[in-house]
Structure formats: C-alpha cells, structure tokens
Amino acid sequence: MSEAIRFEDKVVIVTGAGGGLGRAHALLFAKHGAKVVVNDLGGSTHGEGANASAADKVVAEIRAAGGTAVANHDSVTDGEKIVQNALDAFGRVDVVVNNAGILRDKTFAKMEDTDWDLVYKVHVEGAYKVTHAAWPHLREQNFGRVIFTASTSGIYGNFGQSNYGMAKLGLYGLTRTLAIEGRKNNIFVNAIAPTGGTRMTEGLIPPAVFEQLKPELVSPLVVYLGSAACEETGGLFEVGGGWVGKVRWERSNGVGFNPLQGFSPEDVAASWAQIGNFEGASHPADTSQALGAMLTNLQKYVKLG
Numbered sequence: 045m046s047e048a049i050r051f052e053d054k055v056v057i058v059t060g061a062g063g064g065l066g067r068a069h070a071l072l073f074a075k076h077g078a079k080v081v082v083n084d085l086g087g088s089t090h091g092e093g094a095n096a097s098a099a100d101k102v103v104a105e106i107r108a109a110g111g112t113a114v115a116n117h118d119s120v121t122d123g124e125k126i127v128q129n130a131l132d133a134f135g136r137v138d139v140v141v142n143n144a145g146i147l148r149d150k151t152f153a154k155m156e157d158t159d160w161d162l163v164y165k166v167h168v169e170g171a172y173k174v175t176h177a178a179w180p181h182l183r184e185q186n187f188g189r190v191i192f193t194a195s196t197s198g199i200y201g202n203f204g205q206s207n208y209g210m211a212k213l214g215l216y217g218l219t220r221t222l223a224i225e226g227r228k229n230n231i232f233v234n235a236i237a238p239t240g241g242t243r244m245t246e247g248l249i250p251p252a253v254f255e256q257l258k259p260e261l262v263s264p265l266v267v268y269l270g271s272a273a274c275e276e277t278g279g280l281f282e283v284g285g286g287w288v289g290k291v292r293w294e295r296s297n298g299v300g301f302n303p304l305q306g307f308s309p310e311d312v313a314a315s316w317a318q319i320g321n322f323e324g325a326s327h328p329a330d331t332s333q334a335l336g337a338m339l340t341n342l343q344k345y346v347k348l349g
C-alpha cells in the first residue's frame with residue numbers, strides 16, 4: 045500500500061468543473077483535502093450561453109461532503125481572473141487542471157472560421173491563459189502540477205473533428221515544452237486523453253458502454269498527477285472505464301541517404317518500406333535524442349565541427 049495522497053494546504057483550480065469529468069476531478073481533489081476553485085462558465089457543449097448554477101452546484105456538493113471550495117464563473121479565456129479568484133479565496137495556487145472544453149464538430153469541407161476559432165479559443169487559448177497566469181506563482185513557490193486535457197481525437201484523428209483534434213494535440217505540444225521549462229522549479233506537467241460518459245459523448249457512445257464510462261474512473265489519475273507524490277512530467281496518458289495507459293512517440297530507424305550527393309523522389313520511393321519499418325524502432329524522449337539519428341547520418345559523410 046503506497047502512502048496516502050493528500051492535499052492539505054494545497055489549492056487546486058479545475059476548469060470546466062461544473063459537470064462531466066471536471067466535476068468528478070473537483071470532488072476527488074476535495075475528498076483528498078484540497079481547497080478547490082470550481083470554475084465553469086456554464087455554457088452549452090457548443091460553447092453558447094452561460095449559467096452560474098453549474099459551478100455553484102458542485103461547490104455545494106463539495107461543502108456538503110465537508111470539503112472546501114469556491115465557485116468561479118469566468119471563461120477560461122479570462123484565465124487571470126480565475127487565478128486571481130484562487131489567490132483571493134485561498135492565498136495561493138498549486139495545481140491547475142485544464143479541463144474546460146467545447147465541441148463544434150463538422151467535416152473540414154463544412155468547417156467555418158467560427159467553429160475553428162471557438163474550439164481553439166476555449167481549449168488552447170483558455171488553457172494557455174489559466175496556466176500562464178498561474179505559472180509565476182508556481183515558479184515562486186517552487187512547486188506546481190499542471191494537467192492538460194488532450195484527446196484520442198488529437199492523437200489519432202477523428203472524422204469531423206479537425207478543429208478539436210488540432211486543439212487537443214496542440215495541448216500536448218504545450219505539455220512537452222512546459223515540462224522542460226518547469227522542471228527546475230518542481231513544476232510537473234502532464235496530459236491526459238480521457239474517455240468518459242458525459243454530455244459531450246452522449247449519443248456518440250453506445251448507451252451500454254456510456255453507462256460504464258463513469259467520469260469518476262478518470263479522476264484518480266488526474267488527482268495522482270496533481271499530487272506531490274507524482275514525479276512524472278511530460279507524459280501523455282489515455283484513461284477511461286477503469287483503464288490507464290501511457291502513450292509515447294515511436295520512430296523507425298529510417299534510411300540515411302548521402303547528404304553530399306543528395307537524393308531524389310525516386311530514392312524515397314525505393315526506400316519507402318524501410319522508412320516505415322518499425323522493427324527495432326526507437327522512442328526519442330527529447331529533441332536531442334530525436335536529432336541524434338540525423339547527426340549520425342551526417343557524420344557518416346562529413347566532419348561536423
């Protein structure tokens with residue numbers, strides 16, 4: 045049995061916590077002793093309207109269970125207001141869970157600028173604004189945990205979700221760099237690609253499966269990633285239905301052409317099977333490991349420095 049994970053004196057912001065996955069995260073953080081800022085604008089899945097009661101209800105639930113929470117009704121695109129609310133209510137911020145999200149599914153052929161922009165604004169700009177406002181405080185106190193909510197639609201693609209997939213994998217790019225920049229200040233940053241039965245997935249998942257994909261089956265991973273016990277950073281995890289797995293990049297050993305002679309499109313065609321051959325593939329963990337194969341190829345032919 046590992047040590048209990050507790051959050052006494054820690055302040056956690058969960059965005060989009062008025063329902064679905066965010067609500068479950070907020071309740072579990074509070075159960076583990078955190079002071080929680082329950083943020084939710086309370087709009088529709090398409091990002092229309094606003095309603096304060098979503099966040100208020102979750103705060104009432106947390107308080108009824110003996111926990112500590114305040115409601116915040118700002119949009120994540122006003123991230124500095126949400127962080128200020130945490131500072132005003134509790135004097136600090138330790139953990140940011142970027143969870144708020146909307147969907148505006150359309151095939152790329154029918155995609156309109158508004159669908160593209162709104163999805164970018166809530167998922168990417170919203171996560172940027174909240175995290176960027178919290179960042180100086182996390183650095184100052186030499187502790188922070190940040191979780192971004194990606195999606196399998198970003199990792200693998202999904203019909204009708206070009207805007208959403210762009211935003212969700214963008215958040216993983218953000219995760220990777222913040223993990224590098226945050227490490228020296230004990231700020232660890234990870235991303236999850238969850239699956240849960242929420243209003244966002246209702247009607248898209250067969251009802252019998254939907255029923256079992258309880259949001260509560262995502263939150264234990266989020267609470268762990270938000271804890272001081274977690275030393276992971278830059279990770280991407282798929283989670284849902286009681287299952288958790290880690291995702292990583294895999295790269296084939298590739299083909300090295302002679303850089304002094306150059307190579308032709310026909311050379312590429314002739315080597316296509318080898319370029320895509322994953323036998324003995326590697327898993328670069330950073331850009332220097334990634335660039336290593338290219339440099340090794342260059343060094344076969346030229347002296348570098």
Ligand code: NAD
Binds near residue numbers: 144245
């Ligand atoms: P949900 O619609 O129940 O929850 C999203 C919440 O975000 C809502 O309560 C909504 O009011 C809030 N929100 C939307 N725009 C906001 C804004 N501008 N500011 C503040 N709050 C805002 O959906 P969910 O399934 O719980 O989704 C939670 C997160 O998980 C989203 O980022 C979603 O993209 C992601 N996700 C969910 C699934 C899934 O299977 N449910 C799969 C992959 C990713």
